[in-house]
Ligand SMILES: Nc1ncnc2c1ncn2[C@@H]1O[C@H](COP(=O)(O)OP(=O)(O)O)[C@@H](O)[C@H]1O
């Protein structure tokens with residue numbers, strides 16, 4: 001069951017709202033219903049947000065973001081359509097039921113902090129629990145803990161105006177965390193912050209999300225912020241959904257010209273990660289094999305280097321054809337001394353922008369290694385360069401021109417790579 005589900009949601013402001021829904025559901029643009037004297041803020045919006053997901057709603061000012069989010073927590077009643085929270089259709093609840101569900105399940109963080117100026121930071125952070133009727137000691141305790149999570153331990157007794165903008169927004173976030181709701185809605189929560197503080201807050205949100213596993217619906221008009229935070233992004237245009245997808249899907253396969261133009265300016269190297277551009281590690285060499293077998297494997301795959309990987313896929317290092325060939329000629333039978341173990345390793349989540357330096361330094365493709373030290377992919381230099389190309393044209397094909405960088409990668413027209421079993425070693 002999705003945490004949040006919006007189905008054919010409409011919000012039309014004005015008297016002739018239901019007539020407007022009829023026309024809009026027939027596919028009319030909102031400019032074509034001007035005679036009805038209504039504002040069509042949200043038009044036929046449907047999506048599902050999974051528990052634990054960061055779902056970003058992105059669009060220009062006036063595209064209907066705030067209206068949409070206020071329908072999700074029941075502050076605004078949809079003109080048509082439904083909103084389900086954990087399977088409950090909130091459009092059917094009474095006022096009291098709705099308030100109870102909201103205080104237990106949904107917190108909201110606003111752009112302008114919405115802190116009480118004469119209450120301490122601690123009391124502000126405890127506010128959501130106060131609304132819910134939690135006893136004073138308990139709510140202050142939870143608020144204290146939440147302030148610690150956002151890095152504000154020690155600031156509990158201050159007043160909001162004694163804090164910087166970034167810190168005030170942390171109080172807003174702490175309030176949402178203290179309330180311990182599964183769902184957090186954030187409406188342009190970082191938009192008023194200076195760029196550096198904003199980046200800090202984004203990083204902290206991602207970190208908190210990774211440890212607490214909240215379901216977050218985050219609204220922004222900033223594409224880079226959307227790409228950085230969103231597991232998936234819903235692009236709104238004039239009240240309608242233009243596209244829903246991951247940052248990569250939206251970058252590489254924009255649904256229409258509007259989205260394509262929107263993403264043109266995005267710094268692709270900040271959005272794409274090592275895991276999104278890496279290629280399968282083929283061939284790999286088992287360290288138990290001798291130099292002669294290693295040489296044959298490289299020649300069979302028409303490559304002049306290869307990674308050495310244990311049976312559990314642990315990366316040991318890399319070998320080069322030259323050194324191995326020499327060893328074979330001089331009768332060396334052990335691979336051990338021939339393995340270059342000081343090779344560049346990168347994490348799958350590293351932004352492509354941060355890979356160039358390492359790639360330039362290394363004679364091998366970059367080895368992408370997971371938290372357990374397993375080789376999960378390789379990134380030849382040419383792949384990195386191809387990742388910079390915009391979506392149209394040779395989109396999706398990140399393997400680059402056939403003969404560039406042939407020194408370290410098997411050329412695409414090379415014979416089928418050595419068969420590998422599940423452990424990634426050769427059969
Ligand atoms: N209460 C309201 N009454 C009439 N029009 C509204 C109301 N709230 C929002 N709108 C209109 O709905 C459209 C979408 O607004 P909004 O949801 O605030 O967009 P966003 O948050 O993306 O900037 C705008 O044209 C806005 O003027």
Ligand SMILES: [Mg+2]
Pocket residue numbers: 065066067188
């Ligand atoms: Mg808004």
